[in-house]
């Protein structure tokens with residue numbers, strides 16, 4: 583399973599890259615807005631300099647024609663830019679066209695198996711089911727992820743399943759258990775994956791014993 587970072591913060595992306603676990607990056611308009619008044623295209627270019635894998639840049643319109651215009655423009659920023667289109671009728675029209683032009687599309691805001699099937703039929707390179715947001719309304723995001731993976735395994739579609747809106751380590755572990763191609767997560771969740779009190783305690787003990795033994 584590949585690890586994507588779900589952030590537009592350059593320091594977090596650099597830190598995850600230094601840890602060797604940033605296979606890609608997903609951004610969205612909310613994450614870009616958090617970075618203040620940055621120039622969107624320059625910011626995506628800066629991310630693409632840090633991470634070699636897919637970097638999602640999201641369109642910001644409801645109309646397919648404008649999505650196409652933005653998508654074609656953003657795709658020129660760097661070869662690893664992937665265009666994020668919403669799972670709407672207009673979004674899937676744009677997905678079909680961009681895919682036909684050889685531009686990779688990550689279809690975002692997926693909340694049902696039916697939508698995931700449509701995205702694959704439209705030629706999406708990635709489908710992003712939002713687990714955490716389903717959990718937020720009392721549904722089970724992991725059930726949706728499992729259903730999509732089961733359906734996709736029946737066909738030779740090229741669409742990779744990108745588990746998104748992950749909120750905690752259990753989401754990541756279960757996404758891996760189910761066989762998601764990719765998990766995208768905030769830096770905070772990556773950090774939580776490392777933590778175990780027995781690791782901290784054991785390491786402190788080893789260092790203390792080494793020092794006590796008089797070795798340098």
Ligand code: E4P
Pocket residue numbers: 588608609610690710712714715746747748766
């Ligand atoms: C995915 O590409 C989205 O940017 C993201 O996972 C949304 O997560 P959220 O529900 O925590 O905002």
